[in-house]
Amino acid sequence: MSAIDLTRPHNLPLAEAKTKVQHVADQIAAKFDVDCAWDGDMLNFSHSGVDGHITVDAKSVHVFAELGFMLSMMKGPIEDAIGRYLDDEFS
Known part of the structure; x- marks a missing residue:
């Protein structure tokens, strides 16, 4: 399996950072057809061929995804797209 592991720092209140993560997740879900659900400060996502999460804390946003063989x-390109979404929201 191949993995995507991205982190972006932020200086936002946690609630605002989570709102921005939800916006990123909405874009990822629309582009890659994944299902997303929050569990505390972690947004889990999955679809055939990908499982991962986005963790938000007081200082950073961390995306981790395991890609199946086909993906x-x-x-x-997937990592670049996720990185652009994060940069758009957190830079």
């Missing part, structure tokens, strides 16, 4: 061949 691992597209790791670069």
Whole structure:
């Protein structure tokens, strides 16, 4: 399996950071057809071929996703898209 592991710092209140993460998750869900659900400060997502989470804390946002065989061949474009979404919200 191939993994995506991205972290972005932030200086936002936790509630605002979570709102921005939800916006990122909405974009990811629309583009990659994944299901998302919050569990505390962690947004879990999954779909055939991908499982992961986005964790929000007081200082950073961390995205971790494990890609199955078929999606691992597209790791670069997927990682770039997620990175752009994070940069748009947290830079």
